[in-house]
Every structure is written in structure tokens, then in C-alpha cells.
Amino acid sequence: MADSVAINFTNPSTFILLGIPGLEMDHVWIAIPFCTMYIIAILGNFTILFIVKREPSLHKPMYYFLCMLATTDLVLCTSILPKTLAIFWFNSREIDFSSCLTQMFFIHCSLAIESGIFTAMALDCYVAICDPLRHSTILTNDMVAKIGLAVLLRGAVLALPCPLLAAQWPYCRTNVIPEPYCTHIAVVKLACADIRVSSYYGLFVLFCVNGLDVIFIVVSYTQILRAIFRLPTKDARLKTFGTCSSHLCAILAFYIPGLFSSLMHRFGQNVALHFHVLISSLDLLMPPMLNPIIYGVRIKQIRGRLFRLFTQKLN
Template identity: 80%
Template sequence: MSDSNTTDFTNPSTFILLGIPGLEAAHVWISIPFCAMYVIAILGNFTILFIVKREPSLHGPMYYFLCMLAITDLVLSTSTLPKTLSIFWFNSREIDFSACLTQMYFIHCFSAIESGIFVALALDRYVAICHPLRYSTILTNPIVAKIGLAVVLRGGILALPYPFLARQWPYCRTNIIPQPYCAHIAVVNLACADTRVSSYYGLFVLFCVMGLDVIFIVVSYLEILRAIFSLPTMDARLKTLGTCSSHLFLILAFYIPGLFISLISRFGQNVPLHSHVLIANVYLLMPPMLNPIIYGLRTKQIQSRLLRVFTHEGA
């Protein structure tokens, strides 16, 4: 008698998401920090959007990019966390095949968009520090809109082959995905076919997104550092460098774990599965939670507007 582990099918009607394999008994406890991080991400990113929309003085390139980042973080976290929490709380493990492919697309699309926005923020810092007198003429609203559109189109187009590649493979081994969401590699690893095309395409996207974006960011910051060290006083250097600190911290928090997870998913056979899955889940949650906190705490304009809103409402 066949079961869900051995049933022959080409396209399964559903996949079974296991959550975090090996830590099922701790799912309820794990859900507490996950839920807290999700709530912080939702509140923080909506706050950024509210403050920028409310204050005309914040209607500038950097804050437009921050709004794009906030929207991206909201979509990225919401594409995975509600289903993850339903697994942890209600043992709701089934996900429709088409819904799984849709979730896969959103994860990879908005991860690529987030990377592109970090590049746009690096460009903003480069122009602001290296060409301050030409800032308003270089980063005009039409240019910002074109940059935003290019970032969204790049992410959307590069992620589009993921669900189409995953749909074409025959799935005759199992329909059980050993994690709480449908990542591309996790799904195609279930196929009973030669899926090297999917693996090679994943590496190609990793290079096109993280590889090229990191190169662009490094080149931008080399120019920024050269401009900073040409300033006459140490106080001026530290003050200018401080305007980049938020961006630098979030870049490290986004790219280093992302590169680590991509590598161990392909080559880390000796890494315990539950450790890999737990790290991957935290990675998807950390940027949406950290971005509004770091930019909110480190950006004086946002701080002052936020305080003004609360003091005005409390008065």
C-alpha cells in the first residue's frame, strides 16, 4: 500500500512542510521569537512608510529607497511567516502545489529586489558624499523611479524561471519538504530527474544578484572611503562615515548569512538539517526586522519626525 512518501506522481496536488525537522517538540517555543520578530518587522516597516508619507521634508531619494525597502520587507516576511506559524501552532503542514510555487517565486523575487535596493542605497550614499553639490541634480525623482523600476524588474524576471523549472520536473519520490517554506532548492531536490539545470540557474542568479551587487557596493564604498579620508579633519571624517553606518551594518547582516546559506544548501552535507533550516528561517526574518530598527535609530530625521508625531498626538 502506497503512502505520501512513495506515491508516484508527476505534479503533486500538495506538498507537506515539516517545519524544522528534529525540533518538532520545540515548535511552539520556537514560534515565540519568530512571532515577535514578525510583529516587530510589520510595525517597524509600516512606521517607516507612515513617517515618510506624513513628512514632506523626507520626500527625497534616500527615503524613497527606504520605503521600497520597507515594502519589500513586508512582502518577504509575509510570504513565509504566516504559513510557518500555522505549522508551529496548528500543525497545518499541507500546501497546494501552485501555492508552493507562488511562495517560491515571492521569496526569490523579493530577496533579489532587497539586494537591489541595498545597491541603490549605496549609490545614494556615493552621490551624497562624493558629489554633494550635484546630489539633487543627479538623483532626481524620475531617476529614482527608474532605478526602482529596474530593481523590481530585475528581481521579477530573474525569479520567474524558478517556478517554471520546478513545475516541469517529475516528483515520484516524496512530497515532503523538510522545512517550513518552499525554497527552490528544497523543492527540486524532491524531483526524480536530473535537476542540474535548476541548480546551475540558482548559481547563476546567486552570481547575478549577490555577486554583482556586492561588487558594485564594494566599489561604491571604496570611492566613499577615498572621499572621506580626503576631508581635512577627523571630526568631519567620522561624521560623514556615520551617515553610512546603518547601511554598512545592514549590508553585512544581509549578504554574509545569505551567501553562507546558499553555499551550505548546495555543499554543506555535514551540516545538521535542523541547524540549516533554523538559520535559513532566521535569515529571512532578520533583515525585515532589523532594517526599520537600524534606520530608525540611526537616522536623525526619522527619529525627530517620529518623536514629533508621538508628542503631538500625546499633547
């Protein structure tokens, strides 16, 4: 199929998504863990939203940010996995050019929003630990809403040029994308034009989103750790650190694979293609699955509410 579409054309009406090149014979089996991750992500994130909505004691800034994170994770995995599973199970590889650009927007927008939410959660941890007496006056419901809106707008504004840039390039080599979804760099690599503008913009977004957010998070946690180490007893230090440990685990699960995947995408020319695609896919799909597990296990209030919910059902 790849050879039949690798012909000269200008504005393609469709792209062909190969899935995981080189592992086509194993797509049916690879789809099983992908489908499992999707089910866990859907159930886990909807559970977080349901518990926070039902439990008045959880109507606090940290849990509002957690609901924003859960909603973003649902959008991210739903924009990727249904089409990916259709490729793996039904060999449905074609995707409309406009649909490809739409998917690209939602992927990059969701990633930028998720990074912004982690930054907002770092701010919440910083205020709660370093200035607890003013926490309720600084992070009011109105302020949380404004932060959420700012994060949403930043993600949308930074992600929108990606499909707009991809739409302007002529595609006269091939319309075959060696991945199961449309990302900015994967699509523009197919263009028969100088795509340095797209490449530079992708690096700019990477720095403006992940780079600046990571700097802010590192500064916040530096101050948090300094405040924790000033506490008088070991038990107090451990208890205080435990309040932000789930957030720290989720941050590491999001940024470290994402940075590795982004660098490999641009500079890992000697990496096997199927390995690269697998790592990139896991980088996108693992956080939506892991986040509700991390927060559900680590946060006592959510764990307790979930336990009560199950016991009520059993009784």
C-alpha cells in the same frame, strides 16, 4: 505523516512542509520568537512608510529607497511567516503545489529586489558624498522611479524561472519538504530527474544578483571611504561616515548571513538539518526585522519624527 506521503506519484497536488525537522515537539515555543520577529517587522516597516509619507523633509532619494526596502521586507516576511506560524501552532503542513510555487517566486523575487535596493542606496551614498553638488540633478525623482522600476523588473525576471523550472520536473519520490516554506533548491531536490539546470540557474542568479551587487557596493564604498579620508578634520570624517553607516550595517546584516546560508544549503551535507533550517529561516526573517530598527536608530530625521509623533500622542 512523512512516511504516509513518501510514495510514488508524478505531479503532486500538494507538498508537506515539515517545519523544523527534529524539533517538532518544540514548534509551539519556536513560534514565539518567529511571531515576535514578524510583529516587529510589520510594525517597524509600516512605521518607516508612515513617517516618510507624513514628513515632507524626508521626500528625498535616500528615503524613497528606504520606503522601497520597507515594502519589499513586508512582502518577504508576509510570504513566509503566516504559513510558518500555521505549521508551528496548528500543524497545518499541507500547501498546494501552485501555492508553493507562488511562495517560491515571492521569496526569491523579494530577495533579488532587496539586493538591488541596497545597490541603489549605495549609489545614493556615493553621489551624496563624492559628488554632493550634483546629487539633486543626478538622482531626481524621475531617476529614482526608473531605478526602482529596473530593480523590480530585474527581481521578477530573474525569480520567475525558479517556479517555472520547478513545475516541469516529475516528483516521484516524496512530496515532503523538510522546511517551513518553499524555496527553489528545497523543492527541486525532491524531483526524480536530472535537476542540474535548476541548480546551475540558482547559482547563476546568486552570482548575477548578490555577486554583481556586492561588487558594485564594494567599489562604491571604496570610493566613499577615499573621499571621507580626504576630509580635513576627524569630526568631518566621522560625521560624513555616519550618514552611510546605517546603510552599511543593513548591508552586512543582509549579505553575510545570506551568503553563509546559500553555501551551507549547497555544500553543507554534514550540517544537522534542524540547524540548517533554523539558520536559513533566520537569514530570511532577520533583515525585515532589523532594517527598520537600524534605520530608525541611526537616521536622526526618522528618529526625531518618531519621537515627535509619540509625544503628540501622549499630549
